[in-house]
Amino acid sequence: MKKTLFILSLLATLFCVGSAVRAADAPAPERTVQERLEDLEAYVNNGARNASTNAPTKIAGAGPGHNAWQMASAALVLFMTLPGLALFYGGLVRRKNVLSVLAQCLGIAGLVTILWWLCGYSLAFHNGGKFFGSLDWMFLRGVDSTPNTDYGAWVSHNVFSMYQLMFAIITPALIIGAIAERMKYSAVLLFIAGWMFVVYFPLAHMVWGVDGFMNGVWNKDAGIKAIDFAGGTVVHMSSGWSALILCLILGKRVGYGKEPMPPHNMVLCMVGTGMLWVGWYGFNAGSAVAADGVAANAFMTTTLATAVASFVWPMAEWVVRGKPSILGFCSGAVAGLVVITPACGFVNTNGAIIIGIAAGLIPWFACYKIKSWFGYDDALDTWGVHAVGGTLGAFLTGVLATPTVNANLDLNLKGVVGSSLWIEQIKAIGITLTLAVVGTAIVAYVVKAIIGLRVEEEVEVGGLDLSEHGEEGYHGA
Amino acid sequence: MKKVEAIIKPFKLEEVKDALGDIGIEGMTVSEVKGFGRQKGHTEIYRGSEYTVDFLPKIKIELVLPDSQVEAAVAAIIKTAKTGKIGDGKVFVSSVEEAIRIRTEEKGEAAV
Structure with missing residues (x-):
């Protein structure tokens, strides 16, 4: 009996202790x-x-300040395409083709957004592999207002996704500068749809994906320890080199080199340039994915490099040809923005000034001399500004980056920054260039085989606006 | 009746118009035209591309006058439109067979 009581009391004690633990x-x-x-x-x-x-x-959830800046930045980057780039390019074509450029920018905005929702964002930013993400975020499933801490501790995941979408829109839109005034609208859309899968999504994943092959800042296992703050390789090199290949495959405009093809409206071009410059603050400072000190530094370096380049380009014209032109000021500003893009969050003020001077001279020389030596018809100089500028920026970032303005460079790149980083940048340049050139050639020849690339000569001479869109940009005089 | 057509530099239009007004000429027709003579055109440069623009903007003034006013009008135009540099333009004088004022149907010199 005693024994039974003892066992019972022991069980009771255990039970009490157990429930006490459960209660805690x-x-x-x-x-x-x-x-x-x-x-x-x-x-x-x-x-x-x-x-x-x-x-x-x-x-x-998200931190309100960071989230507010990120939403504003996303809107600023969209503003770069609609209407910034549309007006910049639209002003540079002949009046019979102005609407075709606007239609291409608008069409790309819609098409790329659909692809992004479908699986583009998932392929670019979900983890999964070195070169591609996965399909887990198809239809933006699970991409909600809670931050994805892989990309921003305090920014909503859906805001980050929409911010990156705006980059995915402007990048293919940059290509149309090279092929303006002669490519079939259906071919433009089909080419861009293919190009996004072959070139953009994998490249964006490699450079910015959390486990990307060339994401030197955040991926400690990156095969190439390169850095690209806001898209020198992903956006400008990819679009610029693709533009060159596509315009070579497409051929020159009818009458190129024989009849004058001056811009029809330099005022629109200048208005578009101003919008690009303003919008680019969202592009560059927004790439910090926070309203923090890195963003502040990017804001300043963007301003310095752009202002310097926009001044140096026309001054070079003044010296060489006797007059500073409006197109020179505009081109210099865009070149400055392009070259500072990969560097803006990693360089200090001196670096920004050096980049500004280089951006004012080297792309200028590419547009002014190299183009006429080779005689290809890159209608609005996408190669001269974006490919040359993007490549120059990617390289200079490797030379000028410093952890004093961005402590993240000390996470996985200690000993690389300031010594061998420029070699890593050259490797990244090589991969980007190869992917853009080969990918564009494949997609372009496939589109050419399926539906053809060019409009009929009669349509080209009459202008794309009336034949392709049934509208005219200007009525009356 | 004579018709006086003058092709002048655009920036001289106001001066010429005032000079013609001063000698009592009450009407004229003015149009913006393009053309070239010995002055030829100019070049425009957009990045690496250089274009020669053959046609330069000019102003054409047309006057139909009684014979008595023609000499003074031509003198006034030449005096005010002249800069002495190439591209000042030209004056043409030709005969006019008939003129009719639409409102009143007056004819001849009364109509001009």
Whole structure:
């Protein structure tokens, strides 16, 4: 009996202790005031939330300041295409083709957004491999307002996705500068759809995907330890080199080199340039994915490099040809923006000034001399500005990057930055160039075989606006 | 009746118009025209591309006058439109057979 009682009391004790343990488990663990303060500090400093406790954070959602800047930046980058780039390019073509350029920009915006929703974002940004993401975010499934901490601790995942979409829109839109005034509208759309899968999505994943092959800043296992802050390789090199290949496959405009093809409206061109410059703050400073000190530095370097390049290009014209032109100011500004793009979050003010001077001279020389030596018809100089500028920027970033303006360079690149980084950049340049050239050639020949690339000569001479879109840009005089 | 046609440099239009007004000429027709003579055109450069523009903008003034006013009008045009540099333009004088004022149906010198 005694024994039975003892066992019963033991069981009772165990039960009590057990329920006491369960009782301690029952209310959710709370973060201490200290830990909650640390979360707030993390928000202010754009750091990661305290992960050393099991208690859930009380600010699991986006941080309002960072999110606000990211949404504004996304809108600014869209503004670069619609209407910035559309007007910049639209002003440079002849009046009979102005609407065709606007239609190409608008069509690309819609088409790329559909591809992005379908699986483009997932292929570019989901983890999965060195060269491609995966299909887990197809139809933007699960891409909601909670931050994806792989890309931004305090920015909503859906905002990040839409921000990156705007880059995916402007990149193919840059290509149309080279092929303006002669490519069939259906061929433009089909080419771009193919090009996004063959060139853009894999390249964006390699450079910016969290496990990407060339993401030197964030991926400690990156095969090539290159850096690209806002898209020197992904956006400008890819579009610029693809533009050159596509315009070579497409051929020259009817009458190129024989009849004059001056811009029909330099005022629109200048208006578009101003919008590109303003919008580019979203592109460059927004690429910090936070309203933090890195973004602030990118804002300043973008301003310095662009202003310097927009001044140097026309001054070079003045010296060589006797007059500074409006197109020179505009081209210099865009070249400055292009070249500072990969560098803006990694270089200091001196670096920005050096980049500005180089951007004013080297792309200028490419447009002014190299183009006429080779005689290809890159109608609006996408190669001269974006391919040459993007390549120059990717290289100079490797030379001028410094961890003093961006501590993230110390995460996985200690010992690389300031020594062998420029070699890594050259490797990244080589891969980007090869992918753009080979990918564009494949897609272009496939489109040519299926539907053909060019409009009929009669349509080209009459202008694309009336034949392809049934509208005219200007009525009356 | 004579018709006086003058092709002049655009920036001289106001001066010529005032000079013609001063000698009592009450009407004229003006058009913006393009053309070239010995002055030839100019070149425009857009990045690497250079284009020669053959036709330069000019102003054409047309006057139909009674014979008595023609000499003074031509003198006034030449005096005010002249810069002495190539491209100042030309004056043509030709005979006019008939003129009719549409409102009143007056004919001849009364109509001009």
